[in-house]
Amino acid sequence: MEMIANYINGELKPPHSADYLDDVNPATAETFAKIPLSDEEDLKSAIASAEKAFPDWSGLSAKERANYLMKISNLIKDNLEELALAESIDTGKPIQLAKTVDIPRAASNMEFFAHAITQFSSESHAGKDSINYTLRKPIGVVACISPWNLPLYLFTWKIAPALASGNCVIAKPSEITPYTAYLFSKICIEAGLPKGVLNILHGTGPEIGNAIVQNKKVKAISFTGGTATGRKIAEISAPMFRKVSLELGGKNPALVFADCNLDKTVEGLVRASFTNQGEICLCASRIYIEESIYDDFKTRFVEKVKALTVGNPSNQNTNMGALVSAQHLEKVKSYIALAKEEGGKLLCGEEAIELDEHTTKNGYFLRPHVFENLSNHCRTNQEEIFGPVVSLNIFKNENEATSLANESEYGLASTIWTNNLPRAHRIGNQIETGIVWINCWMNRDLRTPFGGMKNSGLGREGGLEALRFFTEPKNICIQF
Numbered sequence: 001m002e003m004i005a006n007y008i009n010g011e012l013k014p015p016h017s018a019d020y021l022d023d024v025n026p027a028t029a030e031t032f033a034k035i036p037l038s039d040e041e042d043l044k045s046a047i048a049s050a051e052k053a054f055p056d057w058s059g060l061s062a063k064e065r066a067n068y069l070m071k072i073s074n075l076i077k078d079n080l081e082e083l084a085l086a087e088s089i090d091t092g093k094p095i096q097l098a099k100t101v102d103i104p105r106a107a108s109n110m111e112f113f114a115h116a117i118t119q120f121s122s123e124s125h126a127g128k129d130s131i132n133y134t135l136r137k138p139i140g141v142v143a144c145i146s147p148w149n150l151p152l153y154l155f156t157w158k159i160a161p162a163l164a165s166g167n168c169v170i171a172k173p174s175e176i177t178p179y180t181a182y183l184f185s186k187i188c189i190e191a192g193l194p195k196g197v198l199n200i201l202h203g204t205g206p207e208i209g210n211a212i213v214q215n216k217k218v219k220a221i222s223f224t225g226g227t228a229t230g231r232k233i234a235e236i237s238a239p240m241f242r243k244v245s246l247e248l249g250g251k252n253p254a255l256v257f258a259d260c261n262l263d264k265t266v267e268g269l270v271r272a273s274f275t276n277q278g279e280i281c282l283c284a285s286r287i288y289i290e291e292s293i294y295d296d297f298k299t300r301f302v303e304k305v306k307a308l309t310v311g312n313p314s315n316q317n318t319n320m321g322a323l324v325s326a327q328h329l330e331k332v333k334s335y336i337a338l339a340k341e342e343g344g345k346l347l348c349g350e351e352a353i354e355l356d357e358h359t360t361k362n363g364y365f366l367r368p369h370v371f372e373n374l375s376n377h378c379r380t381n382q383e384e385i386f387g388p389v390v391s392l393n394i395f396k397n398e399n400e401a402t403s404l405a406n407e408s409e410y411g412l413a414s415t416i417w418t419n420n421l422p423r424a425h426r427i428g429n430q431i432e433t434g435i436v437w438i439n440c441w442m443n444r445d446l447r448t449p450f451g452g453m454k455n456s457g458l459g460r461e462g463g464l465e466a467l468r469f470f471t472e473p474k475n476i477c478i479q480f
């Protein structure tokens, strides 16, 4: 059995506690690796090594740091097959998805910020008797904490800008899916990343995650995960006046107008609802459809959803694999029961799942569920489920559609499906989400600001926003 190791001061190390947690394959419910349960002692070593590495790392030129990131990016590409297989085994996601989305995006994250840092500039302000210019200095030791749904994708999305801008990093992947972060630490060693620049600590949120957040030597935290965890991190960080970037949950509305291209919309929304088993913070979960096309949309949507293949993640044709854990499966199932109690009518979801010799009946599989007839205020339509469950809802006109979409404590992403361009712009302007996709979903340009409003988070990642987050501006004024 593979024993995952921490990555501290450039070396792979067992945890100080010598305790481990099981790493489980969701398609079989079998343990395939052991996860270190790190503690304060591991954190102390990691912080000491990061502090020691900081003067040299921040003293390199942007180009020199970029070269390391490029080496890492290339090694991710060279190891695509191994990384994709590991990601699929750890998360239950289809291997095809890991091969075409997760791992290529991890390589792109490293490459993007390698380029971005060489193009990063700061402002100058010329006045009548003076000129001001702004320096952007790295902050020091910073932390990156990421979730289980897109493990290497979201881990590198934070680490890349933090390192590119000259910080040294303590990174913690999710204890539910730590394996590709472990492979990533081996890649960093192979790339010759100077020791201490990046330290990866494995373990649970309440233990090592909380220890990282409590530590005053950690000067900034970039976090992606649940809203409740984000709130805790904000509460602990506020008295320290520490910078935090929080990418949290979503309950993302999709607005379907009668003037949309129905074929493309149905196809797009099946993808938006059920990619990665619906375990993406950006997945559509509340679909609002204009009354006149409701029946037509429903028939076509349900037909396509029923045709999705659920099962063995290593089969090339699988559309949906297993949910990430037994606990998460139970949570999603409890929402399905709740939807029924709240008056929801189930349109599909209870068909049999065909398993083969690579999966077992113990695997955490669930077919995609589609409900209708739920009120906008019920818990099913308000709380984040983070699984393969969507609701179909009716609206009568544009104003009602926007109001229904905005009646939510979340504000991450929305999609609008229409061929009426002025309407698309109008709603895009009014809808309360940080990201609006029109006639598409998850079309990502890494230069754009990425993040949510309301309880979906604080701050933005992506492009220059991430480089600004990981640097401290200092203004220098010179009088003529």
Ligand SMILES: NC(=O)c1ccc[n+]([C@@H]2O[C@H](COP(=O)([O-])OP(=O)(O)OC[C@H]3O[C@@H](n4cnc5c(N)ncnc54)[C@H](O)[C@@H]3O)[C@@H](O)[C@H]2O)c1
Pocket: 145, 146, 147, 148, 149, 154, 172, 173, 174, 175, 203, 204, 205, 206, 208, 209, 210, 211, 213, 224, 225, 226, 227, 229, 230, 232, 247, 248, 249, 250, 280, 281, 384, 386, 412, 452, 456, 457
């Ligand atoms: N907005 C986004 O970009 C985005 C992206 C992916 C996932 N998410 C959200 O993440 C959630 C699912 O992920 P999850 O269940 O892994 O979330 P989570 O909040 O339980 O865990 C996220 C990370 O935080 C750590 N953690 C947990 N408790 C902690 C604590 N007290 N102190 C410090 N660290 C702690 C975990 O170990 C993990 O590494 C969903 O709500 C989803 O919407 C948001």
Ligand SMILES: O=C/C=C/C=C(\O)C(=O)O
Pocket: 149, 150, 154, 157, 279, 280, 281, 282, 444, 450
């Ligand atoms: O589950 C959350 C997905 C987050 C996606 C990104 O952060 C991204 O595409 O940059």
